[in-house]
Amino acid sequence: MTINKEHFRRALQHSPFHSRLAALSLTEEWTGWNGYKAARTLDKLSTEYFAVRSSCSVMDLTPMEKYRISGKDAFRFLDRLVTRDLSKLKPGMVTYVVWCNDDGKLIDDGTLFQLDEDQYRLCSQHHQLDWLLISSIGFDVNIEVETHEVAALAVQGPTAYSILTEAGIDGLADLKPFGIAQLQCNGFPLVVSRTGYTGDLGYELWVDPKHAESLWDALFAIKPRLDIHPIGLSTLEMVRIEAGFIMPGFDFNTAESTIRADYDRSPYEVGLGWLVNLDKGHFTGRQALLAEKARPVKRRLTKIYVDGNKPVREAFIFDAKHGKQIGEIKCATWSPILKANLAIADIEFVNGKLPPQLWARVDYQRELKWLSIWAECRVSDKPFYTPEHRSATPPANF
Amino acid sequence: MTEQMDVIIIGAGHNGLVCGTYLARAGLDVLFLEARDAVGGMTATRAIDTDYHTPGLAQTSFPVCTQIRKDLQLDSFGYSVGKAADTISLEQNGAHLRIGQQGPSGQGVSNSDTMAFDQLKKEYLDYAKALRPLFQNKPPRLKDFDFKDKTTLAKLGWNLRVGLGSDSMNEFLRIATMNMYDILDEALENEQLKGALAADAVLGHHMGPRTPGTVLTWLNRLSGELNGSLSVVDGSDSQLGHALRKAAAASGASFRLNASVRKILVEKSRAYGVEMADGEKIKAPLVISNADPRSTLLDLVGAPELDAMFAQRVSQIRGAGDVAKLHLALTGLPEFTGLAGADLEHRLIVAPTMMYVERAFNPAKYGECSDNPVLEITIPSLQNKSLAPAGHHVMAVNVTFAPYNLEGGWEKAKDQFASKVIDQLCRYAPNLKSLIANQELLTPQDIEREYHVREGHWHHGEMTIHQSFMMRPLYGAAQYDTPIDGLFLCGAGTHPGGGLTGQPGHNAAQRILAMRPAS
Ligand SMILES: Cc1cc2nc3c(=O)[nH]c(=O)nc-3n(C[C@H](O)[C@H](O)[C@H](O)COP(=O)(O)OP(=O)(O)OC[C@H]3O[C@@H](n4cnc5c(N)ncnc54)[C@H](O)[C@@H]3O)c2cc1C
Numbered sequence A: 001m002t003i004n005k006e007h008f009r010r011a012l013q014h015s016p017f018h019s020r021l022a023a024l025s026l027t028e029e030w031t032g033w034n035g036y037k038a039a040r041t042l043d044k045l046s047t048e049y050f051a052v053r054s055s056c057s058v059m060d061l062t063p064m065e066k067y068r069i070s071g072k073d074a075f076r077f078l079d080r081l082v083t084r085d086l087s088k089l090k091p092g093m094v095t096y097v098v099w100c101n102d103d104g105k106l107i108d109d110g111t112l113f114q115l116d117e118d119q120y121r122l123c124s125q126h127h128q129l130d131w132l133l134i135s136s137i138g139f140d141v142n143i144e145v146e147t148h149e150v151a152a153l154a155v156q157g158p159t160a161y162s163i164l165t166e167a168g169i170d171g172l173a174d175l176k177p178f179g180i181a182q183l184q185c186n187g188f189p190l191v192v193s194r195t196g197y198t199g200d201l202g203y204e205l206w207v208d209p210k211h212a213e214s215l216w217d218a219l220f221a222i223k224p225r226l227d228i229h230p231i232g233l234s235t236l237e238m239v240r241i242e243a244g245f246i247m248p249g250f251d252f253n254t255a256e257s258t259i260r261a262d263y264d265r266s267p268y269e270v271g272l273g274w275l276v277n278l279d280k281g282h283f284t285g286r287q288a289l290l291a292e293k294a295r296p297v298k299r300r301l302t303k304i305y306v307d308g309n310k311p312v313r314e315a316f317i318f319d320a321k322h323g324k325q326i327g328e329i330k331c332a333t334w335s336p337i338l339k340a341n342l343a344i345a346d347i348e349f350v351n352g353k354l355p356p357q358l359w360a361r362v363d364y365q366r367e368l369k370w371l372s373i374w375a376e377c378r379v380s381d382k383p384f385y386t387p388e389h390r391s392a393t394p395p396a397n398f
Numbered sequence B: 001m002t003e004q005m006d007v008i009i010i011g012a013g014h015n016g017l018v019c020g021t022y023l024a025r026a027g028l029d030v031l032f033l034e035a036r037d038a039v040g041g042m043t044a045t046r047a048i049d050t051d052y053h054t055p056g057l058a059q060t061s062f063p064v065c066t067q068i069r070k071d072l073q074l075d076s077f078g079y080s081v082g083k084a085a086d087t088i089s090l091e092q093n094g095a096h097l098r099i100g101q102q103g104p105s106g107q108g109v110s111n112s113d114t115m116a117f118d119q120l121k122k123e124y125l126d127y128a129k130a131l132r133p134l135f136q137n138k139p140p141r142l143k144d145f146d147f148k149d150k151t152t153l154a155k156l157g158w159n160l161r162v163g164l165g166s167d168s169m170n171e172f173l174r175i176a177t178m179n180m181y182d183i184l185d186e187a188l189e190n191e192q193l194k195g196a197l198a199a200d201a202v203l204g205h206h207m208g209p210r211t212p213g214t215v216l217t218w219l220n221r222l223s224g225e226l227n228g229s230l231s232v233v234d235g236s237d238s239q240l241g242h243a244l245r246k247a248a249a250a251s252g253a254s255f256r257l258n259a260s261v262r263k264i265l266v267e268k269s270r271a272y273g274v275e276m277a278d279g280e281k282i283k284a285p286l287v288i289s290n291a292d293p294r295s296t297l298l299d300l301v302g303a304p305e306l307d308a309m310f311a312q313r314v315s316q317i318r319g320a321g322d323v324a325k326l327h328l329a330l331t332g333l334p335e336f337t338g339l340a341g342a343d344l345e346h347r348l349i350v351a352p353t354m355m356y357v358e359r360a361f362n363p364a365k366y367g368e369c370s371d372n373p374v375l376e377i378t379i380p381s382l383q384n385k386s387l388a389p390a391g392h393h394v395m396a397v398n399v400t401f402a403p404y405n406l407e408g409g410w411e412k413a414k415d416q417f418a419s420k421v422i423d424q425l426c427r428y429a430p431n432l433k434s435l436i437a438n439q440e441l442l443t444p445q446d447i448e449r450e451y452h453v454r455e456g457h458w459h460h461g462e463m464t465i466h467q468s469f470m471m472r473p474l475y476g477a478a479q480y481d482t483p484i485d486g487l488f489l490c491g492a493g494t495h496p497g498g499g500l501t502g503q504p505g506h507n508a509a510q511r512i513l514a515m516r517p518a519s
Helices: A018-024 A045-054 A074-081 A129-135 A160-166 A209-220 A233-242 A286-294 B014-025 B066-071 B111-130 B147-163 B165-175 B180-187 B191-202 B214-225 B240-250 B293-305 B308-315 B341-345 B354-365 B410-426 B444-451 B503-515
Strands: A029-033 A036-041 A057-060 A065-070 A093-100 A106-116 A119-124 A142-145 A151-156 A180-185 A188-193 A202-207 A299-306 A316-318 A325-335 A340-348 A358-366 A369-379 B007-010 B030-033 B046-049 B052-054 B087-089 B097-100 B103-106 B254-256 B261-267 B270-276 B281-283 B286-289 B323-330 B347-350 B374-378 B393-400 B436-442 B487-489
Touching: A018 A209, A036 A233, A045 A057, A045 A233, A065 A074, A065 A129, A074 A119, A074 A129, A106 A180, A106 A188, A129 A142, A129 B308, A151 A160, A151 A209, A160 A202, A180 A209, A188 A209, A202 A209, A233 A325, A233 A340, A299 A325, A299 A358, A325 A358, A340 A358, A340 A369, B007 B014, B007 B270, B014 B030, B014 B066, B014 B240, B014 B286, B014 B503, B046 B323, B046 B436, B052 B393, B066 B503, B087 B191, B097 B191, B103 B111, B111 B147, B111 B165, B111 B180, B111 B214, B147 B165, B180 B191, B180 B214, B180 B354, B191 B214, B191 B354, B191 B374, B261 B293, B270 B286, B286 B503, B293 B308, B293 B487, B323 B410, B323 B444, B354 B374, B374 B410, B393 B410, B410 B436, B436 B444, B487 B503
Parallel strands: B007 B030, B007 B286, B030 B254, B087 B347, B286 B487
Antiparallel strands: A029 A036, A057 A151, A065 A119, A065 A142, A093 A106, A106 A119, A151 A202, A180 A188, A188 A202, A299 A340, A299 A369, A316 A325, A316 A358, A325 A340, A358 A369, B046 B052, B087 B097, B097 B103, B261 B270, B270 B281, B323 B393, B323 B436, B347 B374, B374 B393
C-alpha cells in the first residue's frame, strides 16, 4: 500500500469517483462516511429515489470497509467468526453474514464474497480490523484491509442489467442473485456481484481505483438512451428500509460501541435469527445464543406499517392508545412506491410474544407548532418491497 | 480402539494426583495420562547422570495442609513432614544471617531486629490466616455467587473483620496492594534480613521487591507456613509426590506414562475425551487438565473452539518463566566459608540486600539475565543418600532471574550463564568447582520442553493481582471450570497458584464433585 503523504490536508478523502460525483452534484450536500467525502444527496430526493425504483441508480460504495481474507484456514476462520453456516458458500458466491462478541451480541453485519479457493472479501459497515485480528488467534489466515485499494460502485434499478450490458460488460445474463463474475469492461478487468442494499435488481462493481473513472464514464455514456442517476446516502436510507434491511449502528447499537448494559443486541433481537446456525461448529457467541434461545424472546426489531402519512422518525411505540410504552422506532421512511409509512421498531415482547396491538404516538409540527396523534401500526413479516424483477435471471432487457 | 473412562486427568503432577485421587475415592473411574516417564510433574525425581538424581524442580516446600493429608490418608502412604529447614542468607565474608524457628540470628542481627521481625511475621501470619478461606476454596465468582461462594466470602469477611479486628483490617487494606520493598523498609532495618524476605516474595515470579502485588505473593507463601515449617525437598519415599502416587493407585485410579495428550476432543462446546500423540482416542465425559491454562486452552482445545475474546484473553495471560535451575553432581560435599557441614542441610540463599534483589530483576525487564542473580541452594543428598553414590552429593540451585525470552536467545548464552552462576557460587564455596562431576542448567525454555508447561513458569502463569483469586487464571475460567463443558483445570495456573500445596487440585476436585448431579 502506498501512503498518501498529503492526506492531512483533507479532513475527508476523495473517492476515486469523486471528480464525477462532484461534476454531477446539484445540491453539493456532502457528508463524511468512513473518512471519505460522500454525497448525502446530489439531486432532488425524488429524482434519486425513482432512479432506483424505475430506472437505474449509481452509488459510490468505496467507503465501505473491505477486508481481504486468505490463507489455509480462511474458511475455518470465517466459519468461526460468523453465526451462519458457511458450508454452502462456493467460489463465485456471496452471502450475507453477521458476527457477534462472546456474549452473542452483534458486532456488525456484512457481505462475504468468496472470490476463489481460500480467497474471500468481507465488506462491513464499520471498521473491523481489530476484531478480525482478535478472532484470528489459532488460525493460519491472512487479513488485509483493502478498503482503499478497491473502488466500488452499486448500480441498482430495473434497467441496471441493460445499462451494464450496453456499457460493454458482457456475461451478466446468467449471473444469479448472490453470484460473482470476473468480467471485462472496455479492456479492464472488474468483479461484478449481483448484490445490493436496495431490494431492486442490482449489481455491485469492484475495480482497481485507476479504472474507476473509465468505469463511471462507460456507464454514463448510456445516459442519452437509458436514464441513470447518481444517488447519495439519503436515498439509500429510503430504499433500504423498503427492502427491510437493517443498519448496524443506527437501528441497533453495535456491541463493541455499547457501554450500558443491555443496550446491545443479539441476532435474534434484531430479527436475524435465521442467520444463526447453532448446529454448525463453534462460533463466537454460540453458547450465549444457545442460552438466549432457550429463554422467552425479550424484544425484536420489527417491521411495521404506521397508519397515516406523518413522518414517524423518533416516535415511541405503545401497546395501546395511551397504553404502556413498549418500544421505539429506529428508522422510518415514507415509501413513495408503496404509498405507506414504513418503520423498523425495537419492541419489547410480553411473555415471549409480540404484543397484539401496537400504536405509535407521532409528534409532528404544523407551522412550527408541535402536535401529537396516535397511529396504529401493522406488523410486516416480509420486507416491505420485493419486486419480482429483482431476482429474474436473465433480467429483462430495455 | 477407544476406551471409555469417567475421568481423564491430563498430567500427573502433584495437583493432578490430588484432584484425581479425590475423584477416584468418590467412586469415579480415573485415568491419568502423563506425558513424562514418571508422575509428579515438577516434583518427580530427575536423573542428571547415571548415578546422580535430584528430587525435581521444587527444592523446598511447606507441609501439605491437614485437610488434604487427612482426606487422602497420605500418612498411610508414607507421607511425613520433612525436617524443618532454616534459611541461611549468605555473605561472601562469612557473616551469614540465619532465619530459623526462633527468628533471625547472626553477627549483624540486633535485638531490635529480632523484635521487629517477630512483629512483622506475626502480623502477616495473621493476615495469611484471615485469607485462609480464600486459599482453601474455589475463589468466589465475580457475580452470581453460589452457596459455596457465600460461605467462603462470609468466612473471609468474618476473618478479616472480626479475626483481625478493625485496626488490622484497615492496615491490611493499606498493605494489600503495596510492594515488599516499601513494607520491609517500613518495618525493618537490617538489610540482610530485608533481602532474604524480599527474595521470598519474588520467588518464581517475574517481579522485583518494588513490583506492586509482592505483598500478596509473600502472603501466599506465608500461608504455607500455617501448615508447618519449610523443609528441603529430598525426593525420599516420605515426600508428597510419592505418597500421592501411592494414594492415587490405591484409590483405583490408573496411570499411563509416556502418554502425551495432543488434543482435547470437543463437540458443541463439550469435551468428550482426548486424542493421544499417536492418534489414539480415549473418551470420558470429564476431562481435567493439570497442564497450564494456556497450553490447555490454546493448544489442546484450540482457539477455534473458544469464543474470540476469551481466546484473546487466554493468549494474553502473563507467564513467561524467569527462573532457571542449576543441578550439580558433586564428588564430595562443598565447603562454604563460615558454615559447618550440618548447616548445608538447610536452605541457603544469596540475596544480601533488597537492592540486590531489585537489581537482579532490572535486566530481566529487558530480557536479560541477572548479572548477579538471586540464588536458592539446597543439597538434598544430605538427607536422601540414594540421590548420589556414597560420599557424593547433588546440589540444586534456583537461579533468579533468567527470562524465558532471552535477548539473543538461550542457545549461545546458556553455557556462559551456567559458568557465571558457578563462579558466583564459588565465592561462597571456593572448592565447589573442583567437585563438579556433571552439571545441567535448565532454562525456562528447557523447562517448557521437558515439563510441558508454557514458557516454563514456576506457577504456570504469573501471580499478579490481575491473575489471582477470582481472576486466576482469567475471568471466564476462574472456578476450575472452563467455557468447554466437562473440561476443568486443576494445576498451578489456577487459584491459589504454584508450589507444592496440592491446593489447586483439592479445590478443583471439590468444585467438580459439587457440580455433579447427585445420583
Ligand atoms: C525452576 C523451578 C523451581 C521451582 N522450585 C520450587 C520450590 O522450591 N518450591 C516449590 O514449592 N515450588 C517450586 N516450583 C514450583 C512447583 O514445582 C510447581 O508450582 C508445581 O510443581 C506445580 O504442580 P502441578 O501439579 O500444578 O503441575 P506440574 O508439576 O507442572 O505437572 C503438570 C504435569 O502435566 C503434564 N502434562 C502437561 N501437558 C501434558 C499433555 N499434553 N499430556 C500429558 N501430560 C501433560 C506434565 O508433563 C507434568 O507432569 C518450581 C518451579 C520451577 C519451574
